[in-house]
Amino acid sequence: MSLTDAATEAEHVPEQVAVVQGKGPWQLAWERxxxxxxxxxxxxxxxxxxxxAVLAPVFAAVTGHDPQEQFPSIGLSPQGLPIGPGSGFWLGAxxxxxxxxxxxxxxxxxxxxVGLLSTLLATVFGVxxxxxxxxxGGWVDGVLARVLDVVLSFPYLLVAIVLVAALGAGVPLMIFVIAFFSFAAMARVVRGQTIAYREREFIEAARSLGAGKVRTMFVDVLPNLIAPVTVLATLLIPTSIVFEATLSFLGLGVDPRTPSWGAILADSIDFFRVSPGLLIFPAAMLLLTTLAFNLLGDGIRDALDPRSDRLHTRK
Known part of the structure; x- marks a missing residue:
């Protein structure tokens, strides 16, 4: 075959060039x-x-029942006991x-x-x-590490009870208390990861280029901490939710008149035998929410681990 014939044949061959597209670590994590x-x-x-939760006012308008409105004539039995689920009250009263x-x-x-805001504050402060x-390192690490040890040694519930008793119950105080006792766990994890990164080659390269310590921390170290921080923050949310429910159950959280899963559970103590829904429904919501966040946190942890893809596909 001559060169001319080969060139002519090549012109009629469709161009099928395999394009290799690179995928970033976050795209790979999302696929996992x-x-x-x-x-x-x-x-x-x-x-x-x-x-x-967002549509709560819509459901209140549809049912015609404000969360604070009492219906003693239709929401309670002639004996004064809460009624069960029905057409008027979907889950009872x-x-x-x-x-x-x-x-x-x-x-x-x-x-x-409470769960999201307290976790956000704990994450920012802890990081x-x-x-x-x-x-x-040095004396800075020594002082901050001891502060973290002191915070972690406090009995959370006892300190929360003292603060609420002294300052009064409320959502802002509850968010502060939960965030204060959650940031230490986040800070300890971030501290360990930072120590492992500070001697890496890319950190040494940044130092050799004249980058300051603060810039190196937030520009070079922080992006490498996003994965573990994201996982830990996801797992802190259900802990904060349970903490809020516990304080509300004890009457130390939100105002008793404010709807709260913990307060509803506390209300069920004297009536769950005659109206089990008072106990079952809020407990189920609390369990379902915390379980969902925990499973999501486990999934995010596995997705951000490069080895998990090989583990899942291994036969």
Whole structure:
């Protein structure tokens, strides 16, 4: 075959060039996460709970029942006991004749608000303290590490009871208390990771280029901490939710008149035998929410681990 014939034949061959597209670590992590059925189901459950909490005023308008409104004539039996689920009250009523379904949705708002905000504050503060302790070392690390040890040694519930008794119950105080006792665990993890990174080659390269310590921490070290911080923050949310429910159950959380899962559980103590829904429904919501966040946190941890892809595909 001549060169001319070969060139002519090549012109009629369709250009099929295999294009190799690179994938970043976050894209690969998302692909691993989407293959984790438990994590995706948990993400869907969390999305539904958040949607129900957002639409709580809509359901209150549809049912015609304000979360604080009492219906002693239709929400209580002739004996003065809370009624069970029915057409008028979808999940029944509480001991004062208030709509349990509506109060559960408004309680989800409190639990999610406290859980997310306290975790956000704990994460921000814990990351900053942990990075400074791990990167600077020396006396800075010694002082901050001892502070973390002291915070972790406090009996959480006892200190929370004292603070609430002294300052009064309320959502802001509860968020502060939970964040204060959660940041130490975050700071300790970040400190350990920072110590491992501060002697790496890319950190030495940044120093050789004249980068300051603060810039090196937030520009070079912090991006490498996003994965463990994200996992730990996801697992701190259910802990904060349970902490809020515990304080509300003891009457030390939100105002007793404010709908809260812990307060609803406390209300069920004297009536769960005649109206088991008062105990079952808030306990189920609390269990479902915390379980979903825990499973999602486990899924995110596996998705961010490069070895998990090989482990899942291994036969």
């Amino acid at each position: 996460l989407t293959r984790d059925r438990a994590a995706m189901v948990s993400l869907g459950v969390i999305a539904v709970i958040v949607l129900l 509480d001991s004062l004749g208030r709509d349990l379904f509506v109060r559960l949705l408004y309680g989800a708002r409190i639990s999610l608000l 900053v303290v942990g990075m400074f302790a791990g990167f600077y």
